[in-house]
Amino acid sequence: MKINGLLLLFLIVFSSCRNSNHATIQIEDEVDTPDSAIRTVELDTTPDYDSLPREDQIKAFLEDDLKDDIPIMSPTDRKYQFEEVDLNGDSKNEIFIQLTSPYFCGTGGCTYVLLSSDYQLITKFSVTRPPIFVEKKMVNGWKTLLVKSEGQFKELVYNPDTNSYPDNPSFVEDAPFEAPSASAIVLFEINVDLNTFEF
Secondary structure (H helix, E strand, O other): OHHHHHHHHHHHHHHHHHHOOEEEEEEEOOOOOOOOOEEEEEEEOOOOHHHOOHHHHHHHHHHHHOOOOHHHOOHHHOEEEEEEEOOOOOOOOEEEEEEOOHHHEEOOEEEEEEEOOOOOEEEEEEEEOOOEEEEEEEEOOEEEEEEEEOOEEEEEOOEOOOOEOOOOHHHOOEOOOOOOOOOOEEEOOOOOOOOOEEO
């Protein structure tokens, strides 16, 4: 019957989706005629990450980026916080991730990760301390960042040749000023509680 055929088709599709991101199924025409044939249909069952909450997408990035480290990390090491800001004026927020557990921190600071709005790595900063100041001043189409390293402010400028900011502020020359501007956006401000997530 037609209803049984539809039910069988649904079960085949459902079973195939559970086993693979790209499932291939064969459908045999119901009526046995010379024109009947077996048709192959490929189904795309790739998860729609864009529909996930921001923290879940960041978690997916970190789990992939740190897959070699995760087996030796403790549960308390696998925590992060994040903030968003548009750095290049395209009306899409880039994502700063703060990793501040002992696994990611040393005497010089901690690891911070900067991702594009579509979760591509821009910069993985080492030995960086909060807060991070985002200035209105733009160089090479991106806002400059100001961080403190070894007691001095460092101005981090986007490099179009590497498509990144300097990843180690301690190697950057001291900024020509002693404080951020009053208009700077402050990320990971000290004594401001942010939601903490696990990966």
